[in-house]
Amino acid sequence: MREITYRQALNEALAEELERDPNVFLMGEEVAEYHGAYKVSQGLLERFGPRRIIDTPISENGFAGLGVGAAMVGLRPIIEFMTFSFSLVAFDQVVNNAPNMFTMSGGQFNIPITFRGPNGPAHQLGATHSHATENFYASVPGLKVCTPATPRDAKGLLKTAVRDNNPVLVLEAELLYSSKGMVEPPDEELLIPLGKAEVKREGSDVSVICYAQTVPLALKVAAQLEEEDISAEIVDLRSIKPLDEKAIFDSVAKTHRVVIVEQDHPFCGVGAEVCYRIQRNIFDEIDAPILRVSQEDVPMPYNERLEKAVLPNADKLLAAVKQVCYA
């Protein structure tokens, strides 16, 4: 194991998959000559050439659709959105064409495509550039959605996504690109299956269910809670769809108390689905009402103080945990 950044981990995943399979190519805005708006594709143009690392004009609908078409005949495109906020311009391709094709063609055409890029609020980018898209994409049958929070998960999940025979969205965490973590050495194949959560910290009093940018937040809060003798178990979903019900239920059966901390909006958010499944399946295991900490239900304001007020934070999470623990 060695310590690398989330950005480097993604870069390694791309390079390894490009190296392994000649059908894989990377396409998007500024991915080649500029090395990626967030430098995730640093060095790939030099290594794999312009045939496989392809700059596009600002035409999300066009190049997302190009990827879907290329996938119909067996290529395995990796389409980078500079941010998933811009994927909304390509919503028709991501929602209508990629996941429907397999059904509409009676199983003749599967679409092995990866859509990836930063997702979720960053810092003072305002309403149009701060979308957390996981809940709307996860609601579409035929799509798979993962949300890595650590460099190891970023590498392992992206590699798995590229090999998957379905459209997979890898929603990277914009604020975590420079974060560091331990990852297996490059000569060791690292594949993390979709639909498998991971307990990032064991605990016994309360399950904090989180993903993406809320994972480091939950871990930080868990450390604070420890000082107050509350033992929080941190369950990182890693994939939103498929959802690892078993991991959630196992943890809840142990702690009997749940807080879900999510980076999307509360209305029809990821936490709503998780909450439903817990009460539907293991109602008797719950000792307190399940709480959710999410964004406030408003378009993201630019003002820094207001932005902070919109986002989940340590105070909100601490308060929610104490409430479910009646502490």
Next chain:
Amino acid sequence: MTAMQPGEQRDEVEMLSLMLLIRRFEERASQQYQAQKVGGFCHLYIGQEAVVAGAVAAVRDDDYIITAYRDHAHALARGTSANACMAELFGKETGCSRGLGGSMHFFNRQNHMYGGHAIVGAHVPLAVGLAFAIKYRDEDRVTLCFFGDGAINQGSFHEALNLAALYKLPIVFICENNLFAMGTSVKRSTSLKQIVDRAEGYDIPGEIVDGMNFREVRDKVAEIVDSIRKESHPAFVEVRTYRYRGHSMSDPASYRTKLELEKYRLDDPITRLRAQLTREGKLTNEQFDLLDKRSKEMVLASVKFAEASPQPPIEKLHDFTYADGAKP
């Protein structure tokens, strides 16, 4: 359809036979729709037969074709059986998309027919992706992308044309201009005097072709495809055609006059090719009648086949969402 060798042309009588099959199929589809055997939306191709027949006659069987929702003819032209097409309209498991696609989503992977796409303009980027794959693999295929005059004002169309020109992809954009996007005439939808000028904005060579004339469509597309195979580039063809029926089964087409329709009927693409072949001594009246009889029989048989075919099983409802059978 037989595989073509370089320089060889498809038999014109065979292509006339295809046009007849398309027409008889659509007539019967219309009847079955009215009898409520066919659900959803149903858009008929009657009047436009020479467009797909001419274009397909100009390319190889391994070239890619993709179209919008008026797609029955394109599937038939690519050798999908009338049985599989009619069964799809009936929503049966034996349909060309297992009854899961319906009228607007016909596919035939084996014969390189890539749909069947129902969001106007949304398949044009897909077509560019097919062409991208051809160039990526250094193959000499081409992609024929069919769409209607309604598609040319969608953003996806413009983005796709720009990408195709930028990457010099082997694709022919074939605009089947039947003068109406649903009920809106081209004059009321498009700022240009002629649609072909859209191509000029992307530095893509464009041509106007008479879509009621099989030979003109075939020869022009063949010439373009020949040029593309020599050196990869996109091209645009505005094919001027006319649909005899409304936009879909539910449209009485009251936005146009009987006179206009009659004018086009006089220029019918099947009558025209038949006359050309008869004049040249390549087809007798008896032969034509036999072809037509066969088409009618084939289509009638397809209705029986569709009627008798099983429904897609409910137990398999979740089998066609993910390619790996995942059930999240």
